[in-house]
Amino acid sequence: MRHNRLALTLALSLAATLGISSLATPTLAANATPDRPRLEADMPQLLQLYKELHLAPELSRMEEKTAARLASELRALGFTVTEGIGKYFSPGYKGYGLVGVMKNGDGPTVLVRADMDALPVEEKTGLPYASTVKVRLPSGQETGVMHACGHDIHVTSLVGTARQLVAMKNQWRGTLILLGQPAEETIDGAIAMVRDGLYDKVPKPDYVIALHDWSGMPAGRVGVTSGPAMAQSTQIDIRVRGVGGHGSAPQTTRDPVVLAASIVMQLQTIVSRSTAPQEPAVLTVGTIHGGTKRNIIPEEVKLELNMRSYNEDTRQTLIAGVRRVARGAAIAMGVPEDRMPEVTVIDAEFAPVVINDPKLNLRVEASLRKVVGAENVDQLPAVMGSEDFGRLGLDGKFPTVMFRVGAVNPAEYAKATAEGTVLPSTHSPLFAPDPEPTLRTGILGMTQVVLDLMPR
Ligand SMILES: [Zn+2]
Ligand SMILES: [Zn+2]
Known part of the structure; x- marks a missing residue:
């Protein structure tokens, strides 16, 4: 503030010396500060x-x-x-x-x-x-x-x-x-x-x-x-589908709870093994929901994921990795082709x-x-x-x-x-x-x- 006042005083005396009238009613705006x-x-x-x-x-x-x-x-x-x-x-x-x-x-x-x-x-x-x-x-x-x-x-x-x-x-x-x-x-x-x-x-x-x-x-x-x-942010949902049935008869089912657990663990390898180490990336499974009762093997489990990265290549690597892991784990578990996991990238919730x-x-x-x-x-x-x-x-x-x-x-x-x-x-x-x-x-x-x- 002191410097501003000094500058104003100098400007005014210079204006007076030079006879510049417009400077005689100066505005402080260039140096305006909050009140x-x-x-x-x-x-x-x-x-x-x-x-x-x-x-x-x-x-x-x-x-x-x-x-x-x-x-x-x-x-x-x-x-x-x-x-x-x-x-x-x-x-x-x-x-x-x-x-x-x-x-x-x-x-x-x-x-x-x-x-x-x-x-x-x-x-x-x-x-x-x-x-x-x-x-x-x-x-x-x-x-x-x-x-x-x-x-x-x-x-x-x-x-x-x-x-x-x-x-x-x-x-x-x-x-x-x-x-x-x-x-x-x-x-x-x-x-x-x-x-x-x-x-x-x-x-x-x-x-x-x-x-x-x-x-x-x-x-x-x-x-x-x-x-x-x-970072950019991408939201992905995975609908992990299985074949439901009685909790005491797993051989008649394809258990989506176990499959979802397997997918969650395998997802952890995408950032560590598939993206370039010098490129930052995060993949987090934020929610997991499925089932209604302890002795029922449910029909499906829902996972909600959030991913962060700074470049588009990394983002595409993450998305492809999620699709690959979900499908691969389902195949390994013997899930029928028409019950493969559904992976949805939510475009409306993408942030660059x-x-x-x-x-x-x-x-x-x-x-x-x-x-x-x-x-x-x-x-x-x-x-x-x-x-x-x-x-x-x-x-x-x-x-x-x-x-x-x-x-x-x-x-x-x-x-x-x-x-x-x-x-x-x-x-x-x-x-x-x-x-x-x-x-x-x-x-x-x-x-x-x-x-x-x-x-x-
Ligand atoms: Zn916030
Ligand atoms: Zn905030």
């Missing part, structure tokens, strides 16, 4: 909003109340809001994507995205505002629901950023689009919005930005990654690699260094986690950058580091962001990024 006192004044309300969202998490594709709340917050701030974007899923699915647009003169179009969905996790943080929400999944299983990925931090940060930018409207220009995205955890909310005509409803962005809270960093710090940052555009990333990094201090900006390695955020950039057509915001209480982080203990990661029932410093850093960071991308 910190206003943020502190807003903080109690923002914390209240965060806690309300945390208490009322909604699963992917069911973000009805969260979306309505975000829409009303943005509308109250003067944004033109369009709701109900993203109707491409199964019939009857409403689509809870929304955008708030604010036109503020000629200038770049910047889109800031916050995802809104929660996870089927039963919260065990013990916090006074811990979620007690329970729902029944389509499978019939009852589950708790929790903002275990911190998307409530994202929604609240978006509202906080909106408040800052509306209050500082004379310090930026262009078109600001704030986007609430459903169904990130099922990795199909962004593409649903795009396919539902998102870019017919709002101007095409010059820059697309998002933040994500991070369980591996103390609150107050941020992290950036240039280039490929998050998230690439942080290197040029835009440099600008984002510079803004973050300015607002949180260079010593608080980390260079983070690429991870095997995935995101559908890149879809909003139409897979490279518009530059995208996602930065990370530390979410762990700094004292807890220091203690865990000193003791060598592992802190709960996102998606854990114990993940508990320290909301105030996390929100403060997220809002300051995002506000600065937008101000610098839309200078007056």
